[in-house]
Amino acid sequence: MTTAAPKKIEYEAIIGLETHCQLNTETKIFSSESTKFDPDNPNTNISPICLGYPGVLPVLNEKVLEYAVKAGLALNCTIAPYSKFDRKQYFYPDLPKNYQISQFDLPIAEHGWLEIEIAEKPNSEPIRKRIGITRLHMEEDAGKLTHGGSDRLSGSTYSLVDFNRAGIPLLEIVSEPDLRSGKEAAEYAQELRRIMLYLGISDGKMQEGSLRCDVNISIRPVGQTEFGTKVEIKNMNSFSAIQKAIDYEIERQIEAVENGEPIIQETRLWEEGSGRTISMRSKEGSSDYRYFPEPDLPPIEVSNTQLETWKAELPELPASKRHRYESELGLSAYDARVLTDDRSVAEYFETAVSGGADAKQAANWIMGDIAAYLKNSGLNITEIALKPENLAELIQLIDKGTISGKIGKDILPELLTKGGSVQKLVESKGLIQISDTGELEKIIDEVIAANPNELAKFRSGKTNLKGFFVGQVMKKTSGRADPKLTNQLLDQKLPG
Numbered sequence: 467m468t469t470a471a472p473k474k475i476e477y478e479a480i481i482g483l484e485t486h487c488q489l490n491t492e493t494k495i496f497s498s499e500s501t502k503f504d505p506d507n508p509n510t511n512i513s514p515i516c517l518g519y520p521g522v523l524p525v526l527n528e529k530v531l532e533y534a535v536k537a538g539l540a541l542n543c544t545i546a547p548y549s550k551f552d553r554k555q556y557f558y559p560d561l562p563k564n565y566q567i568s569q570f571d572l573p574i575a576e577h578g579w580l581e582i583e584i585a586e587k588p589n590s591e592p593i594r595k596r597i598g599i600t601r602l603h604m605e606e607d608a609g610k611l612t613h614g615g616s617d618r619l620s621g622s623t624y625s626l627v628d629f630n631r632a633g634i635p636l637l638e639i640v641s642e643p644d645l646r647s648g649k650e651a652a653e654y655a656q657e658l659r660r661i662m663l664y665l666g667i668s669d670g671k672m673q674e675g676s677l678r679c680d681v682n683i684s685i686r687p688v689g690q691t692e693f694g695t696k697v698e699i700k701n702m703n704s705f706s707a708i709q710k711a712i713d714y715e716i717e718r719q720i721e722a723v724e725n726g727e728p729i730i731q732e733t734r735l736w737e738e739g740s741g742r743t744i745s746m747r748s749k750e751g752s753s754d755y756r757y758f759p760e761p762d763l764p765p766i767e768v769s770n771t772q773l774e775t776w777k778a779e780l781p782e783l784p785a786s787k788r789h790r791y792e793s794e795l796g797l798s799a800y801d802a803r804v805l806t807d808d809r810s811v812a813e814y815f816e817t818a819v820s821g822g823a824d825a826k827q828a829a830n831w832i833m834g835d836i837a838a839y840l841k842n843s844g845l846n847i848t849e850i851a852l853k854p855e856n857l858a859e860l861i862q863l864i865d866k867g868t869i870s871g872k873i874g875k876d877i878l879p880e881l882l883t884k885g886g887s888v889q890k891l892v893e894s895k896g897l898i899q900i901s902d903t904g905e906l907e908k909i910i911d912e913v914i915a916a917n918p919n920e921l922a923k924f925r926s927g928k929t930n931l932k933g934f935f936v937g938q939v940m941k942k943t944s945g946r947a948d949p950k951l952t953n954q955l956l957d958q959k960l961p962g
């Protein structure tokens with residue numbers, strides 16, 4: 467009898483994200499203080515409402531509802547015509563009311579999806595995948611605690627609390643457990659951020675905490691239908707951290723299971739320095755929150771008029787642009803992805819194309835020289851002097867052969883900083899390409915006559931000296947000679 471070695475079990479990861487997205491309204495969700503990010507002046511944008519004084523009444527900021535509905539629509543959700551706020555109780559010093567006003571069983575939006583695009587390498591054909599959105603709801607943010615203070619005389623320790631953030635409007639967006647890797651999760655978070663930025667409802671600044679993700683991860687043997695026990699990693703604030711933390715956590719869980727150790731349902735923290743997750747606390751069940759309907763706020767009703775108005779105000783979203791750039795403009799998936807990453811870049815590109823620019827060439831200029839200039843100057847594409855209409859003009863002048871591609875590149879720096887008509891610039895600088903056969907022939911004859919030694923060598927077999935002659939013609943014309951015609955004429959004249 468032979469004993470086969472135990473077959474190695476293959477595991478797959480199941481991942482779902484809860485994302486908190488800070489809305490960029492002027493004022494807080496239930497009161498009129500400013501939402502300005504001002505960590506240097508703690509407790510300046512506060513009022514009895516966000517401090518939870520007894521007897522004060524919250525009033526919903528209409529903008530928050532508008533933004534929540536727009537986000538819900540952009541995420542292909544069903545918008546609830548009737549929803550409500552609930553109190554989520556927990557005791558923590560950053561929440562003076564001892565409850566957070568949130569939404570529980572009737573969120574404003576449910577059952578949506580967003581599309582992620584995963585490419586193995588930049589130029590490989592991407593895999594597209596729909597990630598389900600379970601729900602989207604509105605809630606207030608809590609204050610911010612700073613721990614670790616200690617009094618020198620008494621030796622006692624203390625924490626400081628800043629309530630400027632208390633009452634800032636948040637959207638909490640919960641995904642279905644449809645993600646399977648750190649890379650997919652990071653792409654999901656990026657697409658979510660992109661959508662919020664396209665909608666103009668959040669600044670999306672992860673370093674400032676405007677977008678924070680809680681990541682839920684479990685593993686199971688491939689083929690098993692039930693989910694394993696999930697572990698939550700809280701408050702991830704960069705895409706690379708999301709990816710690294712998940713990849714680490716998947717390995718950690720597989721190793722634990724292989725060693726016969728149980729996976730504990732808990733909250734863990736990502737330690738950037740050590741590249742590990744560490745246990746923070748065991749997870750409280752949702753019943754601990756003792757949710758009940760918020761008695762101080764009326765139910766939320768979204769009328770058909772509101773819904774239609776807000777729907778009509780939605781911009782074209784990144785996924786739709788990506789598909790359209792590929793199917794209608796013939797761009798690669800990679801180009802489409804890069805151009806649509808930032809809405810203002812996509813709009814610049816589209817204006818150039820409607821101004822008559824070839825789509826692929828406009829893409830090349832924007833993703834090449836213009837992107838490099840934006841990176842070096844720190845400018846946004848809307849701030850540069852070269853308007854998209856003039857980029858279209860530049861591309862067309864090169865297409866028609868009025869100027870060479872080389873001259874186009876040479877004048878770009880001036881166009882980027884000074885702008886204006888490209889036609890006028892090339893005329894005033896005398897940069898129009900020489901494509902008249904007679905005129906070019908004369909110049910070539912002069913160049914040949916001035917270099918008898920090279921000509922002799924060429925004729926005795928060193929034909930690669932043709933490049934030398936092309937160079938001389940370009941030098942003599944300051945790059946204005948039509949390269950194709952120059953080559954043709956040299957091919958006729960050099961052999962004698």
Ligand SMILES: Nc1ncnc2c1ncn2[C@@H]1O[C@H](COP(=O)(O)OP(=O)(O)OP(=O)(O)O)[C@@H](O)[C@H]1O
Binds near residue numbers: 482483
């Ligand atoms: N077994 C699982 N493995 C991985 N992710 C899961 C699993 N079960 C649920 N999730 C994901 O976890 C996220 C949160 O799930 P859910 O709201 O059910 O619980 P919760 O984290 O306890 O809630 P809360 O954080 O509001 O207290 C969702 O994104 C969901 O897709």
Ligand SMILES: [Mg+2]
Binds near residue numbers: 680698
């Ligand atoms: Mg959670």
Ligand SMILES: [Mg+2]
Binds near residue numbers: 568605638
């Ligand atoms: Mg929440």
